[in-house]
């Protein structure tokens with residue numbers, strides 16, 4: 001029996017597919033070269049934009065034709081669409097995807113694969129290591145908290161053991177992955193009921209009783225060895241302590257393993273602590289290209305998006321990064337045409353982009369996503385034509401600088 005995996009979406013999905021591959025091998029199957037060669041096709045889905053979801057429907061439809069020709073073909077769907085279907089308590093989304101894709105034999109939650117399966121990696125130099133899954137932030141446009149659920153961090157020592165193993169196998173570059181990578185560890189320190197999904201005061205003093213000082217195990221020479229207790233870093237945002245995190249310590253321990261390059265993504269501006277900046281500054285093998293999603297350069301739009309920083313706070317953070325880390329470059333994510341985005345609000349994003357001089361940006365036109373607050377409470381009122389124009393302006397400005405003069 002052979003299996004073929006088609007992955008849509010982000011690097012986290014690609015990393016998940018490496019573990020899905022391992023799970024299918026464990027069932028005694030071999031990888032197929034393509035759809036036609038496979039007994040099982042696994043589709044790892046993405047829902048971040050409507051277009052990504054539509055591509056899945058198109059593929060399943062085409063596979064249905066292949067299935068009519070070969071009765072033995074099984075279609076398995078996993079990833080974000082299934083995550084949302086199983087978290088939607090009304091059951092409506094599961095009904096919808098069952099109706100739109102009757103060809104599917106199994107909807108498999110990605111959680112069923114787990115982290116016990118060692119990923120089967122195609123790349124021999126670059127490895128992606130998920131450190132957490134899910135998100136607690138509930139940006140109003142984003143479906144991730146519904147597709148992947150609340151943030152769960154992998155144990156510190158498991159991540160270090162996996163990284164050490166990769167180093168021994170000769171991997172040169174490593175990327176630590178999480179939807180909100182720099183809040184890693186909050187759930188290892190505090191019970192999830194205490195972790196806020198809004199900005200509220202959580203001072204170290206107030207939560208002292210709840211802190212379990214963490215004792216990571218550092219694998220050295222194949223032997224587990226306790227090295228030290230890490231005191232969590234409390235991320236301060238808008239003058240308040242938000243969450244405790246272990247990300248600065250984890251990043252530094254991974255960097256010390258001696259990879260040529262250590263990357264991480266995606267980080268959130270409001271969880272970017274001073275300690276994290278210091279760790280990057282003193283470890284030269286940590287990336288100098290920091291991905292820091294801004295989404296909009298206008299304060300009103302940021303508020304409607306439930307993004308907890310202002311344009312000025314973001315600029316202050318960039319200034320700190322540039323001040324402390326030599327040759328730093330910044331990339332970002334931007335959404336154009338978000339609900340009610342006026343010409344002036346968009347212009348504020350254009351002005352900010354010019355000010356910062358991003359190395360690269362992933363720009364997307366806003367589309368409504370199921371279950372999100374924006375879909376429930378805001379109007380998707382920017383015409384498609386305007387969204388496209390705004391996308392083109394930013395794309396030319398950031399990603400194809402030779403076209404900038406046209407604007």
Ligand code: SF4
Nearest residue numbers: 135137138139142144
């Ligand atoms: S931080 Fe916001 S945009 Fe990022 S995954 Fe979480 S909810 Fe989505």
